[in-house]
Amino acid sequence: MNFNRRDFLTAGAAIAVAHSMPGCASVGGNAAPHVVVVGAGYGGATCAKYIRKWDPKIKVTVIEPNDKFVSCPISNWVLGGLKTMADITHSYDTLIKKYNLNWVKDTVIGIDVDKRTVRTAGGQTIAYDRLVLAPGIEVRTDTIEGYKEAYAAQKVVHAWKAGPETALLRKQLEAMPDGGVFVMSVPMAPYRCPPGPYERVCMVASYFKKHKPKSKIILLDGNQDVASKPALFKWAWKTYYDGMIDYRPNNAPKKVDHKTMTVSTEFDDVKGDVLNVVPIQRAGEVTALAGARNDSNKVWCVVDFVTFESTTAKNVHIIGDSVLSNHPKSGHMATNHAKVCASAIVELLNGRQPDPVPVVANTCYSAVSETTAGHVATVFRYNPEKKQWDAQPGGGASAQGDEINFVFNWAWAESIWAEVLS
Amino acid sequence: MHKKILSAGLFGVGLFAIVGATMAADAHIRTIASTCMSCHGPDGKSKSAMPTLAGLDKTYFVTQMKAFKSGQRPASVMHRHAQGYTDQEIEKMGEYFAALK
Numbered sequence: 001m002n003f004n005r006r007d008f009l010t011a012g013a014a015i016a017v018a019h020s021m022p023g024c025a026s027v028g029g030n031a032a033p034h035v036v037v038v039g040a041g042y043g044g045a046t047c048a049k050y051i052r053k054w055d056p057k058i059k060v061t062v063i064e065p066n067d068k069f070v071s072c073p074i075s076n077w078v079l080g081g082l083k084t085m086a087d088i089t090h091s092y093d094t095l096i097k098k099y100n101l102n103w104v105k106d107t108v109i110g111i112d113v114d115k116r117t118v119r120t121a122g123g124q125t126i127a128y129d130r131l132v133l134a135p136g137i138e139v140r141t142d143t144i145e146g147y148k149e150a151y152a153a154q155k156v157v158h159a160w161k162a163g164p165e166t167a168l169l170r171k172q173l174e175a176m177p178d179g180g181v182f183v184m185s186v187p188m189a190p191y192r193c194p195p196g197p198y199e200r201v202c203m204v205a206s207y208f209k210k211h212k213p214k215s216k217i218i219l220l221d222g223n224q225d226v227a228s229k230p231a232l233f234k235w236a237w238k239t240y241y242d243g244m245i246d247y248r249p250n251n252a253p254k255k256v257d258h259k260t261m262t263v264s265t266e267f268d269d270v271k272g273d274v275l276n277v278v279p280i281q282r283a284g285e286v287t288a289l290a291g292a293r294n295d296s297n298k299v300w301c302v303v304d305f306v307t308f309e310s311t312t313a314k315n316v317h318i319i320g321d322s323v324l325s326n327h328p329k330s331g332h333m334a335t336n337h338a339k340v341c342a343s344a345i346v347e348l349l350n351g352r353q354p355d356p357v358p359v360v361a362n363t364c365y366s367a368v369s370e371t372t373a374g375h376v377a378t379v380f381r382y383n384p385e386k387k388q389w390d391a392q393p394g395g396g397a398s399a400q401g402d403e404i405n406f407v408f409n410w411a412w413a414e415s416i417w418a419e420v421l422s
Numbered sequence: 423m424h425k426k427i428l429s430a431g432l433f434g435v436g437l438f439a440i441v442g443a444t445m446a447a448d449a450h451i452r453t454i455a456s457t458c459m460s461c462h463g464p465d466g467k468s469k470s471a472m473p474t475l476a477g478l479d480k481t482y483f484v485t486q487m488k489a490f491k492s493g494q495r496p497a498s499v500m501h502r503h504a505q506g507y508t509d510q511e512i513e514k515m516g517e518y519f520a521a522l523k
Contacts, residue, residue, distance in 0.1 A: 394504070
């Protein structure tokens with residue numbers, strides 16, 4: 001391993017370390033600084049890579065329970081039959097070897113912010129100088145009556161974390177008879193992947209149109225309108241799937257009964273052959289272990305956007321979907337949080353100041369048919385006075401789908417997988 | 423750029439500020455350039471239908487970004503990105519990618 005002496009610490013930089021990191025005694029010594037990253041999705045894997053890329057003297061440990069990286073982006077394409085699980089499942093091997101990461105296949109069950117240690121289900125206690133939490137979302141299956149039972153019986157899944165649930169939902173759709181009803185629900189914003197539910201409906205509709213043309217889709221939306229790329233999706237539903245999709249805004253599910261296959265809202269009971277109910281969400285469980293789920297509702301994590309350090313848990317950085325901000329909760333955005341965070345950690349551990357005005361961009365494609373897609377893209381510039389990100393001019397979404405955006409949608413996936421994992 | 427910041431720093435501010443300012447300037451562009459790589463490939467080398475940025479002539483990069491920014495060059499998505507960066511950032515990104523081999 002590449003844990004060299006920190007002989008780059010000049011006298012001047014050492015003073016800067018003392019200024020910027022009070023109480024960080026172990027970092028000032030000869031030991032290589034150690035960063036622990038929890039979670040190896042888009043955000044965590046990217047952060048681990050870039051810390052090592054920008055400063056190989058820093059030791060990085062990644063704690064991740066899953067064997068493989070399974071991408072949420074493109075998982076809707078699997079549901080539509082355009083791609084398979086193999087297409088969205090990728091190995092961590094190159095990432096681990098190329099960047100010499102200390103890889104721990106485990107789950108974090110405790111964090112001691114004062115002692116700067118994490119405890120794992122496997123019984124390890126791991127010390128850190130800085131901790132990065134990239135857990136994504138916790139899906140609140142407890143907020144809908146009957147959901148836990150339906151979920152435990154594997155009758156109703158959300159498939160809002162790509163993996164076995166994606167494969168199961170695809171099987172349910174394949175088993176559904178022609179003329180059946182697919183009921184999907186959209187949680188109240190903010191949730192992971194704002195255009196995701198509407199893209200999913202397009203992909204399922206595209207599959208039905210080809211294989212089960214008499215089938216219907218009922219979309220129960222907890223929001224008052226399509227929450228992302230509304231013009232694009234409404235155009236697609238009208239253009240490609242006219243008469244197939246029954247869109248019902250302001251219809252949050254309250255109850256699920258998997259024995260009668262019914263979703264109940266405030267207004268009525270909706271029966272379906274396949275139910276895909278996506279509950280509301282909050283910051284991943286592990287952020288609560290650090291006391292960092294600290295917004296006014298204790299739902300999301302408030303961070304300093306220069307470093308992505310939690311405003312309550314010192315030396316704990318949080319990136320991706322768990323963060324409270326005006327960014328969309330997208331995989332692409334998680335990689336950019338990761339890069340700003342990695343850069344800041346490298347600067348801080350070298351006794352320098354991080355970039356005070358970071359700039360990041362979101363690029364997000366959604367397929368609306370087997371050959372067409374649209375995008376939304378926005379550059380965000382940090383505004384230190386407002387302590388929030390300013391969306392820059394020029395950002396926005398496609399009003400209609402086209403073939404060039406479909407080509408770039410898949411190109412985006414191939415590119416970002418390579419960028420995150422190699 | 424470095425020289426300017428350094429000399430400005432020497433007039434009024436101490437060592438700490440010089441170290442901070444110079445490194446932050448590098449980190450700013452380094453991080454922006456890294457965000458381009460999500461679409462344009464690791465180290466700016468494409469793995470897909472997106473164009474490679476590594477090793478592009480700086481003048482070409484800057485001219486194209488400014489053409490995206492003004493709308494002179496039609497684009498599927500780059501017009502949205504190009505408008506988000508200052509001309510100075512575009513210059514520095516051009517330098518960064520030209521130096522990437």
